[in-house]
Amino acid sequence: MPITKVFHVPPNESAKRIDHYLSCHLPLSRTAIQRLIKENLITVNKQNIKANYKIHPYDEISVHIPCPSPIPMTPEPIPLNILYEDEHLLVINKSSGLVVHPAPGHDSGTLANALLYHCKDLKGIGGRERPGIVHRLDKDTSGVLVVAKSDFVHRHLSKQFKLHSVNRVYIALVKGVMKKTSGTIEIAIGRDIKDRKRISTRTARPKHSITNFRVIKRYKDATLLELQPRTGRTHQLRVHLSHLHHPVTGDKTYGGKGYDRLGKTKINRLMLHALKLGFIHPQSEKYMEFETPLPDEMMEVIETISKEAWGK
Numbered sequence: 282m283p284i285t286k287v288f289h290v291p292p293n294e295s296a297k298r299i300d301h302y303l304s305c306h307l308p309l310s311r312t313a314i315q316r317l318i319k320e321n322l323i324t325v326n327k328q329n330i331k332a333n334y335k336i337h338p339y340d341e342i343s344v345h346i347p348c349p350s351p352i353p354m355t356p357e358p359i360p361l362n363i364l365y366e367d368e369h370l371l372v373i374n375k376s377s378g379l380v381v382h383p384a385p386g387h388d389s390g391t392l393a394n395a396l397l398y399h400c401k402d403l404k405g406i407g408g409r410e411r412p413g414i415v416h417r418l419d420k421d422t423s424g425v426l427v428v429a430k431s432d433f434v435h436r437h438l439s440k441q442f443k444l445h446s447v448n449r450v451y452i453a454l455v456k457g458v459m460k461k462t463s464g465t466i467e468i469a470i471g472r473d474i475k476d477r478k479r480i481s482t483r484t485a486r487p488k489h490s491i492t493n494f495r496v497i498k499r500y501k502d503a504t505l506l507e508l509q510p511r512t513g514r515t516h517q518l519r520v521h522l523s524h525l526h527h528p529v530t531g532d533k534t535y536g537g538k539g540y541d542r543l544g545k546t547k548i549n550r551l552m553l554h555a556l557k558l559g560f561i562h563p564q565s566e567k568y569m570e571f572e573t574p575l576p577d578e579m580m581e582v583i584e585t586i587s588k589e590a591w592g593k
Contacts, residue, residue: 283347290340299325299334303344308433317344354383359395364571369434369564370427371400374573377423377550382414392426400430416442416513421531423579424451424555425571429563437563442513448559451508451518452497452575454552454583455527456536456543459504463495466521470514479534480516482524490514492521500586503530503543507556518553529553530582546585550578 288306300314303323307314315332317323322345325334336342362374375381375392382393396413397403403413413428415438429435441447471484491511498505504527508518516535522528523535531548532540541548559570575583 283345286344286346288342288344290336290338290342292338294336295338296335298332299323299330299336299342300332302336303342304436307344308436310432310436310439313432317346322347354394354397355389356398357389357394358398359390359392361392361395361399364425364573365569369431369562370429370438372425372427372558372571375418375423375426375555377421377576377578380420381417381426387420396428400428403430415439418555419516419519419551419553421551422553422555423576425558425573426555427558427560434563438560441560445511445513446561448557448570449510449555450557451510452554452556452579453506453508453518453522454530454579455504455506455522456530456540457502457504457527458499459496459506459525459527461496463493466490466492466494466525468521468524470517470520480514480520488512488514490517490521492518501544503586505583519551543582543586546582548582552579552582554579 286307288303290302294302300311300318303309303314304311314323318330318332321329324330324343325336325340327341327343362376363371364374365372380387380391383389383391393414400413413430413435415427415429415435418424418426427438429438468482468490469484469487470480470482470490471486471488473479473481474483474485489512493509493511495507496504497507510517514520519529519532519535523532523537528536528540530536530540530543530552531550554575556575557570557572559568561567562569
């Protein structure tokens with residue numbers, strides 16, 4: 282059945298955006314709240330408003346949450362490499378080549394399709410917001426990914442990612458020999474002003490981004506790095522490394538000429554792996570950490586080029 286929630290803004294609350302205010306009082310993300318506002322399902326003093334409306338003391342806010350409707354995607358029996366699962370969430374080791382959710386050109390065969398098959402009771406807000414996908418890994422990036430089974434868990438985990446309190450560690454094999462042993466990459470990036478499919482420093486909407494890096498091992502024509510992103514921008518690690526003129530090997534978008542080769546070694550995938558993920562479990566409130574080894578296709582390349590390694 283549909284649900285209606287009514288809030289009366291107390292005297293000490295004012296000047297907050299309504300989507301921010303409601304996200305603190307409902308198990309809904311700001312995106313879900315904004316969607317309800319667009320559909321005129323949230324009113325203030327019985328009047329329709331916009332998502333940027335700032336609340337006033339004694340405002341009466343009515344929120345109408347519609348009945349759940351079927352999620353417009355087809356469940357598909359795609360195998361999942363599950364590292365952990367309970368009634369609240371699951372952690373998977375995503376393989377390279379698996380798209381996380383439907384997009385133009387990828388309307389099936391995605392992780393989202395697999396989740397709908399595996400988790401029969403995934404519920405959305407009126408079918409409008411799909412729980413489950415808390416964060417993303419690029420199609421060709423492999424590694425640890427956490428999935429929520431309810432809106433409460435989704436919201437809790439999303440907040441951890443937003444506050445950058447999640448521990449994330451990646452391994453990347455990059456082109457060229459990096460001279461610095463460790464450091465921090467800190468630049469503003471966003472959608473490229475000339476190519477919307479690319480992220481770069483040439484952008485009309487720059488967003489601050491930070492990545493820490495550490496050299497694990499140097500080879501003749503490549504470097505193995507440990508990366509810790511401190512922000513979560515689209516393509517952040519790939520853009521940061523390309524900015525340093527050490528693009529991730531196998532990166533078609535940011536790798537430049539010869540992206541798919543290291544000397545005589547052919548590279549068949551993006552050499553980027555989400556090695557480790559640590560977060561607070563939303564229900565137990567205990568810290569959990571998961572790690573998965575480098576996939577075979579990355580290990581094979583590393584073993585091949587290690588024969589030409591000249592130092593650490």
